[in-house]
Structures are given as structure tokens and as C-alpha cells.
Amino acid sequence: xxxxxxxxxxxxxxxxxxxxxxxxxxxxxxxxxxxxxxxxxxxxxxxxxxxxxxxxxxxxxxxxxxxxxxxxxxxxxxxxxxxxxxxxxxxxxxxxxxxxxxxxxxxxxxxxxxxxxxxxxxxxxxxxxxxxxxxxxxxxxxxxxxxxxxxxxxxxxxxxxxxxxxxxxxxxxxxxxxxxxxxxxxxxxxxxxxxxxxxxxxxxxxxxxxxxxxxxxxxxxxxxxxxxxxxxxxxxxxxxxxxxxxxxxxxxxxxxxxxxxxxxxxxxxxxxxxxxxxxxxxxxxxxxxxxxxxxxxxxxxxxxxxxxxxxxxxxxxxxxxxxxxxxxxxxxxxxxxxxxxxxxxxxxxxxxxxxxxxxxxx
Amino acid sequence: xxxxxxxxxxxxxxxxxxxxxxxxxxxxxxxxxxxxxxxxxxxxxxxxxxxxxxxxxxxxxxxxxxxxxxxxxxxxxxxxxxxxxxxxxxxxxxxxxxxxxxxxxxxxxxxxxxxxxxxxxxxxxxxxxxxxxxxxxxxxxxxxxxxxxxxxxxxxxxxxxxxxxxxxxxxxxxxxxxxxxxxxxxxxxxxxxxxxxxxxxxxxxxxxxxxxxxxxxxxxxxxxxxxxxxxxxxxxxxxxxxxxxxxxxxxxxxxxxxxxxxxxxxxxxxxxxxxxxxxxxxxxxxxxxxxxxxxxxxxxxxxxxxxxxxxxxxxxxxxxxxxxxxxxxxxxxxxxxxxxxxxxxxxxxxxxxxxxxxxxxx
Numbered sequence: 001x002x003x004x005x006x007x008x009x010x011x012x013x014x015x016x017x018x019x020x021x022x023x024x025x026x027x028x029x030x031x032x033x034x035x036x037x038x039x040x041x042x043x044x045x046x047x048x049x050x051x052x053x054x055x056x057x058x059x060x061x062x063x064x065x066x067x068x069x070x071x072x073x074x075x076x077x078x079x080x081x082x083x084x085x086x087x088x089x090x091x092x093x094x095x096x097x098x099x100x101x102x103x104x105x106x107x108x109x110x111x112x113x114x115x116x117x118x119x120x121x122x123x124x125x126x127x128x129x130x131x132x133x134x135x136x137x138x139x140x141x142x143x144x145x146x147x148x149x150x151x152x153x154x155x156x157x158x159x160x161x162x163x164x165x166x167x168x169x170x171x172x173x174x175x176x177x178x179x180x181x182x183x184x185x186x187x188x189x190x191x192x193x194x195x196x197x198x199x200x201x202x203x204x205x206x207x208x209x210x211x212x213x214x215x216x217x218x219x220x221x222x223x224x225x226x227x228x229x230x231x232x233x234x235x236x237x238x239x240x241x242x243x244x245x246x247x248x249x250x251x252x253x254x255x256x257x258x259x260x261x262x263x264x265x266x267x268x269x270x271x272x273x274x275x276x277x278x279x280x281x282x283x284x285x286x287x288x289x290x291x292x293x294x295x296x297x298x299x300x301x302x303x304x305x306x307x308x309x310x311x312x313x314x315x316x317x318x319x320x321x322x323x324x325x326x327x328x329x330x331x332x333x334x335x336x337x338x339x340x341x342x343x344x345x346x347x348x349x350x351x352x353x354x355x356x357x358x359x360x361x362x
Numbered sequence: 363x364x365x366x367x368x369x370x371x372x373x374x375x376x377x378x379x380x381x382x383x384x385x386x387x388x389x390x391x392x393x394x395x396x397x398x399x400x401x402x403x404x405x406x407x408x409x410x411x412x413x414x415x416x417x418x419x420x421x422x423x424x425x426x427x428x429x430x431x432x433x434x435x436x437x438x439x440x441x442x443x444x445x446x447x448x449x450x451x452x453x454x455x456x457x458x459x460x461x462x463x464x465x466x467x468x469x470x471x472x473x474x475x476x477x478x479x480x481x482x483x484x485x486x487x488x489x490x491x492x493x494x495x496x497x498x499x500x501x502x503x504x505x506x507x508x509x510x511x512x513x514x515x516x517x518x519x520x521x522x523x524x525x526x527x528x529x530x531x532x533x534x535x536x537x538x539x540x541x542x543x544x545x546x547x548x549x550x551x552x553x554x555x556x557x558x559x560x561x562x563x564x565x566x567x568x569x570x571x572x573x574x575x576x577x578x579x580x581x582x583x584x585x586x587x588x589x590x591x592x593x594x595x596x597x598x599x600x601x602x603x604x605x606x607x608x609x610x611x612x613x614x615x616x617x618x619x620x621x622x623x624x625x626x627x628x629x630x631x632x633x634x635x636x637x638x639x640x641x642x643x644x645x646x647x648x649x650x651x652x653x654x655x656x657x658x659x660x661x662x663x664x665x666x667x668x669x670x671x672x673x674x675x676x677x678x679x680x681x682x683x684x685x686x687x688x689x690x691x692x693x694x695x696x697x698x699x700x701x702x703x704x705x706x707x708x709x710x711x712x713x714x715x716x717x718x719x720x721x722x723x724x
Contacts, residue, residue: 005396009403012600020390020398027386028379034367034682036382038562038608041371041685075437075564076585079599083583111583195600200400202437202564202602221445221473223438237441238374238557240564242604246400320396323403 002320006345009323010152010298011175011196014340019249037245042238054244055233057251061260064184064207072206072226073234073244077193078104078174081204082111084224085170085189088216089143090116096170097121097142099162102129102151103329104172112146129154131290138164144188144212145169150176152196153327155300155334156293161186168212176297177205178339179267181260188212196297197339199247202240254339263339270337270346271296277350284357288332302332304362309333312356321349364682368707371685372514372660373537373558376702381611399607404600413597416606419613423622426546426569434568434588435596435606439555440466440536443566444473446586447532447551450578451505452478458532459483459504461524464491464513465691466534474508491516493652500526506550506574507531512538514558515689517662517696518655523548530574538659539567540701541629543622550574558659559701561609564602616701625701632699632708633658639712646719650694664694666724671695674718683711 007014030037031046040047058064058071074080085108090096095117098109101124112118122136129151138145145164150157152175161169161183168188177197182190188209195201208226216226228236254263275294278285278301285301287294303309309332313324326332337346369376392399393408402409420426420433436442447470452458457479460471463486474480484498491513500507507526512519514537523531523545530550539559544552550571557563570588578588590598616625637656640647640663647663649656665671671694675686688694699708 002396003391007397007401009401009406012401012404012603014401015398017390024386024389027389028382029365034364035369035684036377039369039371039374039376042374042563044371075439075602076442077437077599080438080442080585083585087583107584114581114583193600200604201404201600202604219476221449221476222469223442223445237439238555238563240437240602241374242562242564322397 005320005322006341006348007322008335008337008341008345008349010327010334010336011193011338012201013196013336013338015200015246016250016253016340019246019253022249023246038241042235042241047241050241050245050248051233051235051239054248054251057248057255058205058207061251061254062178063181063260069184069187069207069209070213070230071234072208072229073239074204074206074229075202075240077195077201077204078172078191079107081172081191081206082108083115084226085144085146086112086115086118087220087224088226089212090118091217094143095119095139095141096144096146097138097167098146099123099133099136100125101132101148101156101158102154104151104153104174105146105148108146108148108172118146124156129156130288132156132158132293134162136162138162138167140165140167142167146171148172150174150295150297152298152336153330155287155289155295155298157295157297159293168209175338176295178254178260178263179296180264184209194243194247196336199243199250202243205247250340266339266343267296267337269343270341271299273343273346273350274299274335274337277353281353281357284362285353297336297338299335299337300326300330300332306331308360308362311360315356316349316352319348319352321345321352324349367682367684368703368710369684370697370699370703370707370711372689372696372698373555373700374563375558375698375700377562377608378612378615378702381608381615384611385608400603404597404603409603412603412607412610413595413601416610416613417595419610419617420567420569423613423616424540425543425622431546431549431569431571432575432592433596434570434591435601436566436568436591437564437602439557439563439566440534440553441469443534443553443568444470445477446588447506447508448474448477448480449582449586450588452480453579456505457481457501457503458506458508459500459529460508461485461495461498462487463494463510463518463520464516466513466515466536467508467510470508470510470534480508486518491518492650494518494520494655496524498524500524500529502527502529504529508533510534512536512657512659514660514698515692517649517651517657517660519657519659521655530571537700538657540616540622540625541658542626546571556605556609558698561605561612564605567609612702628701628705629658629699631705632703633661635705635708635712636661636697636699639715643715643719646724647715659698659700661697661699662688662692662694668693670722670724673722677718678711678714681710681714683707683714686711
């Protein structure tokens with residue numbers, strides 16, 4: 001194997017190579033302290049600086065106003081947020097509305113319905129989630145409207161936040177975090193696992209609007225209380241030091257290479273390259289999703305037969321193009337192209353798609 | 363600063379140096395895969411081997427029978443377990459009994475009382491938790507008896523599991539994990555943050571007896587369901603790869619240096635050295651805890667005045683003896699000596715204690 005391959009996995013996924021090298025260099029003895037960062041008290045000055053840098057850089061790089069929103073790091077990934085949200089906001093007499101656009105939004109809804117009054121007001125289920133439903137009206141009395149901004153498995157994405165009036169949008173952004181500018185005023189709570197666009201696995205990044213935070217239940221158990229995490233700057237208990245530290249390094253890298261605008265540009269370039277290759281293949285490669293809702297993060301396509309799909313994935317893997325198998329629930333191929341995927345990786349994949357098509361006519 | 367200092371922090375805390383060096387060496391390109399371990403799919407073969415090794419080694423090194431108990435890795439530390447336990451086991455008509463021996467057991471009880479019928483049947487509160495209460499009878503109808511086996515802040519430890527009859531013991535073992543042989547038959551559920559004796563911060567290790575697992579609620583949200591984590595071998599959602607991997611390396615190291623028996627021996631040696639230094643100081647150093655309940659993990663002591671304590675901590679720190687300040691709620695000094703603390707570190711501390719006493723008479 002060469003030193004470095006292109007990894008198109010849906011998550012965990014590629015990290016910037018300079019970040020990996022920096023973390024490696026300072027792994028055993030951090031900042032000349034005689035200790036690894038992972039051995040230090042989380043109440044000490046050295047860790048404190050890392051933690052606060054991660055918070056500050058998230059605000060800065062992602063354009064999140066500090067006066068209206070707070071950043072939290074909470075273990076358990078998006079999955080624990082599926083539970084914390086209804087436990088915190090769906091008390092007696094309250095209700096929320098959910099739009100389902102795939103597996104993850106269905107899971108979020110299921111957990112919410114175990115806890116309180118969570119209503120599915122629109123779903124793409126009838127079209128096998130190949131399009132984002134857009135015809136719905138949000139009840140102005142709802143506590144929140146829940147959406148999943150990008151659907152990792154099906155390959156669709158909300159390219160614009162829906163109109164929810166004054167109802168705060170709660171959004172699972174696990175798979176398109178930090179890939180475009182967000183109108184934070186509309187976001188009551190954004191959350192997601194960090195293991196795609198931001199850092200190695202091990203926590204959720206939560207971005208919560210302060211008026212929403214003020215309404216969170218204080219009578220649920222401690223770890224499930226947003227107010228406790230917020231009041232202690234995500235240090236209520238021992239934090240997941242590794243993903244926080246790595247996210248700080250990733251954010252420094254993002255800043256250095258051009259910030260959020262550059263992430264947005266690259267996301268457009270990567271997905272344009274791949275969708276053009278699909279659309280220009282004369283039907284050899286077929287994208288199953290509605291064109292207007294195609295994800296910029298997870299590009300899905302089919303080949304003429306399942307045998308050809310298996311061959312495609314196996315041969316790509318030999319050319320250092322790894323992780324191209326679609327999710328087991330949908331089959332086909334999928335290229336997940338998050339922030340750290342170099343354009344060169346996508347170009348290599350496009351070149352391989354052209355070669356494979358020529359060598360394996362339908 | 364020298365390359366390596368002795369870090370007596372209460373957690374996160376020291377990791378074995380060979381483990382840190384190994385993790386550093388394979389950080390960027392794991393197993394010649396062209397990727398970091400932290401970039402790989404958690405459904406792939408390479409991560410799978412790491413994950414299964416961590417599970418297997420936990421059973422093997424800790425002597426946990428595979429036929430009766432299952433190992434789980436769950437994010438959120440011990441704090442999320444405080445919530446998951448009552449949510450899973452304290453449904454309508456059920457009750458549990460708690461013995462409180464300090465801050466952490468009080469927190470566990472508080473969360474449980476928010477959820478269901480959790481009864482405090484004994485507490486060391488009247489003695490400021492300086493001793494473990496042992497006079498209590500466990501109601502045979504209780505779902506479980508909850509204890510905290512070691513009290514990081516106060517410096518006490520259960521040296522023997524209490525008699526709970528047939529009631530399964532649920533134990534927070536965060537701060538004395540893997541330091542002695544455990545009679546697993548008595549343990550219904552053991553849990554704890556891994557960041558003291560086992561790995562860097564970022565998850566709880568949960569050891570659950572299969573008959574207890576079968577009783578866990580299946581109507582709580584997904585992340586809070588023991589049965590889902592168990593059914594998917596802790597891969598229901600993306601796992602916290604870094605602490606799992608590091609724990610695997612730590613367990614390999616434990617095996618190599620002599621296994622659980624060696625951990626037990628070293629724990630005895632470290633704590634004997636320190637308690638002997640305290641007891642032989644003619645009252646200059648005073649251990650506040652009942653002698654029979656003194657912790658082998660967290661050794662606490664006072665000096666004649668708070669000024670001398672501050673001076674002691676500051677001077678020790680200059681001699682590469684770090685993290686000796688007692689918890690802010692109790693003051694004084696505390697040496698946390700977990701599995702990765704070399705005997706040499708404790709010897710250096712004892713030597714310093716003798717020198718300091720001579721140089722600073724009361």
C-alpha cells in the first residue's frame with residue numbers, strides 16, 4: 001500500500017494529512033509538558049486552552065454568533081441527541097414536527113415519539129427517500145421543526161433551510177457540517193456526530209440558540225441536561241479530549257486553507273465533477289436521486305448490473321480508491337466526499353469511472 | 363521540562379509510555395492501510411479486529427466470564443450510566459437501593475431518584491464520607507444494590523463487595539477498574555469512565571450480567587438501551603474509536619507486564635509506600651480517612667497548615683511530581699496512583715515528602 005489512499009467512506013472518513021501529522025508529532029509529550037494531552041487533568045491550563053480554542057474556532061470558522069448561540073461537545077453522537085432533544089423539549093402539552101428524509105430522520109422521529117408528541121408532517125418515504133419533500137406547513141405552535149440536512153445513505157440534501165416561520169429549526173447536520181454558510185438565526189439547535197466533516201468519532205457537536213437553551217428541561221438526569229453542559233462549557237464531566245483536540249486542529253487547517261468559503265467551493269467542485277461524470281455516461285452510471293436534491297457530500301450511483309457494481313468497487317479499491325460501496329440498505333456505489341477529501345481524489349475517481357465504463361460495456 | 367514527568371492527576375491520568383509510543387508510531391498510517399485508524403469505516407475489517415480484541419482482552423485480562431457477562435463500550439462516561447441504569451431498570455413497581463460514600467455515589471442516587479424509586483439505605487455523610495458504611499441490610503426484592511467501589515475525591519474504597527444476597531450489585535468502578543480480582547458472579551452491572559485505569563477519556567466500560575441485560579427496558583430511546591448496544595456488540599452507532607483502540611493497547615501492556623495480579627501487587631505497593639510515609643511522619647502528614655477503608659488508588663493527606671500544603675504542591679511540581687492538589691471540595695493533597703503510575707514515581711514522591719518535612723517543620 002502507498003503511504004496514503006483516497007478513502008470515500010461515509011464516516012468515519014478522511015482527515016487532513018497535515019492534521020494527522022501534527023497530532024502524531026505532539027502525541028507523547030504535549031507542549032513540552034512531559035505528558036500526553038490525553039493524560040492531563042481536564043481542569044488544567046493546558047487542556048483548557050485546547051478546549052477553549054475548539055469552541056472559539058467553531059464560532060469563528062462556521063460564522064456562529066457568540067451572542068445568540070452556544071457550542072457544546074456531548075458524547076454519544078447524533079444518536080444520543082435523538083433522545084436528549086425530546087427529553088428536553090417535549091414535556092406535557094408540547095409537540096414538535098418532523099420531516100423524514102431517510103434512515104436517520106426516521107430514527108430521530110422514533111425516539112421522539114417514545115418520549116412525547118412528535119408529529120411527522122412530511123416524508124419522502126413513498127419515493128423511497130429519493131427526493132426531499134418540500135410541501136408542508138409548519139404549525140407555529142410547534143416547539144421545533146426537525147430535519148436532517150443531508151442524508152448520508154440515500155444521497156439527498158436540503159440545499160436551503162425550509163420555511164418554518166418563527167419555529168426554531170432543529171437540524172441533524174452530521175453529514176454536511178461546515179460545508180456551507182448557515183443562517184444561524186433560523187437554527188434553534190444543530191447537532192451531529194463529528195466523524196465526517198470535523199474530527200474522529202467520539203462526540204456530537206451541538207450548536208444551541210440561547211432562547212432555546214433557556215427552555216431545556218432541568219428535571220432530566222444530569223448528562224441529558226443541555227443547561228448543565230452549557231453552564232460548565234461542556235466540562236460538567238470529563239470531556240472526550242481526543243475528538244475535541246482533533247477538531248481544533250481541523251478547524252485551524254480549515255482556516256489556513258481558506259475557511260468556510262473554501263469548504264463550500266470544494267464541496268461544489270467535488271460533487272460537480274462526480275455528477276457530471278454520472279450524467280455524461282450515457283446512462284451507464286445512474287444517479288437515483290432527484291437532481292435538485294442531490295447531496296454534495298454523498299454521491300450515489302448505480303451501474304447496469306450488480307455484478308458490474310461489485311467489479312467496479314473491487315477494481316477501484318486496487319487503485320487506492322477505497323470505501324465506494326453503497327450502504328447495505330440501498331446497494332450500488334457511493335462516494336462520500338467530505339471536507340478533507342482532496343479534489344485530486346475525486347479526479348482520480350472520475351478518471352477510473354471513465355476507464356471502467358470503456359473496459360466493461362453494458 | 364524532561365521528556366516524561368510523574369502525573370498524579372485524579373483522571374485523566376498516566377498511560378503506559380510504551381502504549382503512547384506505539385499509538386504514535388501507527389497514528390498516520392495504520393497497519394499499512396494508507397489511512398489512520400481514525401479515518402476508517404467502523405464496519406470494516408481492520409477496525410473490527412481492533413474492536414473485538416478490546417472486548418476479548420477485557421474478558422481475558424480482567425477474568426470476566428464470557429458465558430455470564432457481556433462487555434459494552436458506551437459514550438458519556440459514568441455520568442450517562444447514572445441515567446441509563448434507572449431508566450433501564452427502575453420501571454413502575456420496581457425499586458433499587460443505594461449506598462452513598464461520596465460525591466459520585468450521591469450523583470448516581472440523585473439521577474436515579476429523578477427516574478424511579480431509588481432508596482438510600484446507608485450513607486457515610488455524617489462522617490463526611492471518611493469511612494465506608496457497612497451496617498445495612500439489602501432488601502431481597504430490590505432490583506439492584508448500587509455502590510461506588512472507590513471514592514476518588516474522599517480517598518476511600520470498598521475492599522470487599524458488600525453482602526447483597528441474591529440482589530445483583532451495580533457498581534461504579536471508574537477509579538479502581540482492573541486493580542484487583544472481582545467476584546463477577548455478584549456483579550449485575552459494573553461501569554465506569556475509562557480515563558483513570560484503562561484508557562484516555564471518551565467512554566464508559568460497562569460489564570453487564572446476561573440475566574440483568576435481559577431485564578433492561580426496551581422502550582427507552584435507542585442510545586439508552588443496553589440491549590441495542592449489546593445486540594450490536596457496541597456498534598449500534600459509530601463507536602468512540604480512539605479510547606477503544608487505546609484500551610486495547612493498555613490491556614496488551616497489562617498482559618505483558620504480568621496481568622491483573624501484577625496490577626493488584628503494584629496497587630498494594632504504591633499505596634503501602636504512601637500510607638507508610640504518612641503514618642511514619644509523626645503527625646506531620648495526616649490521612650483523614652478511616653484506616654480500614656483507605657483507597658489504594660487515591661491517597662489523600664493533609665499538612666499542618668494550608669500554607670504548607672500550597673508550598674508542598676508547588677515545590678513538588680518543580681520536581682516533576684505533578685497533580686498533587688486535593689479536590690477543590692476537600693483541599694489538602696492527593697496522589698492518584700492508577701495502573702500506569704510507575705513505582706519509581708511513588709518512591710520519588712515519598713522521598714520528596716521526607717525532604718519537605720525536614721525543610722519545613724510544623
